[in-house]
Amino acid sequence: MFPFINRSGTITPRLALIRRMAEFTGLYSWHWTPAEAEAFTSHLRSGPKPIMVSTTRGYEIPIQMFCAYISDSRYGWLEEREQRFGTVPQQVFHEWNTVLHVAEYEGDPRSRPLHYDEVQRLFDAADGRAEQIRARRMKGSVSAIRGAALVKTLYAYAYGLRRQESRGLDLVDLRRTPTNRSWN
Structure with missing residues (x-):
């Protein structure tokens, strides 16, 4: 009907x-x-x-x-x-x-959602962890940098993607194209 x-x-x-x-x-x-x-x-x-x-x-x-x-x-x-x-x-x-x-x-x-200052501390902690690993010349620095980038993407790209959406992300999803208007 x-x-x-x-x-x-x-x-x-x-x-x-x-x-x-x-x-x-x-x-x-x-x-x-x-x-x-x-x-x-x-x-x-x-x-x-x-x-x-x-x-x-x-x-x-x-x-x-x-x-x-x-x-x-x-x-x-x-x-x-x-x-x-x-x-x-x-x-x-x-x-x-x-x-x-x-x-x-x-x-x-x-x-509850994180406040701006808490999000910034989260970003700083993720970057700091990657820097610590890199400074010690240990294995895993690339993974730590990738993890920090993913955390920032989840908050900055759509101000909080769902877990399932973030799991399915691909680099092409983050490129600015005429069909991907989420960057405008």
């Missing part, structure tokens, strides 16, 4: 999230209130496997979108629901009850 929509990557997870919230609350979506939404996210943030703050925000957005959809007066079902059930759906996440951006990086602190 809509070939541009990736059902398994977009619709299916969002639908599963809405079903999880409905199951958690035990209510139909037109009975949800901000209190149910807060209880749902609090439940997800606690327990044996709590979700991260960034994941909480990622869950709030599809629920907001769903509530905006079911409470949109353009579809004509608000009047129908009010007549049949005596209530209409409402938005459950507002500015006052959603997760705020309080830090530059909200993910797991063990896997």
Whole structure:
């Protein structure tokens, strides 16, 4: 029907999230209130496997979108629901009850991106290691220089390639050509 929509990557997870919230609350979506939404996210943030703050925000957005959809007066079902059930759906996440951006990086602190100074220290350490090996006239200086160049490439070329992408790099990928516009 809509070939541009990736059902398994977009619709299916969002639908599963809405079903999880409905199951958690035990209510139909037109009975949800901000209190149910807060209880749902609090439940997800606690327990044996709590979700991260960034994941909480990622869950709030599809629920907001769903509530905006079911409470949109353009579809004509608000009047129908009010007549049949005596209530209409409402938005459950507002500015006052959603997760705020309080830090530059909200993910797991063990896997945060490096700051500029840390990247520079990493580059200096890689270069220093190659220089030490070369100064001692030991084997491995070429490998150390190649390793330093690879570390710099991974950070400078695309500001952090994935491991699989870096493993498949070839010298031709780093040349400036009319078809390789990543250097422009």
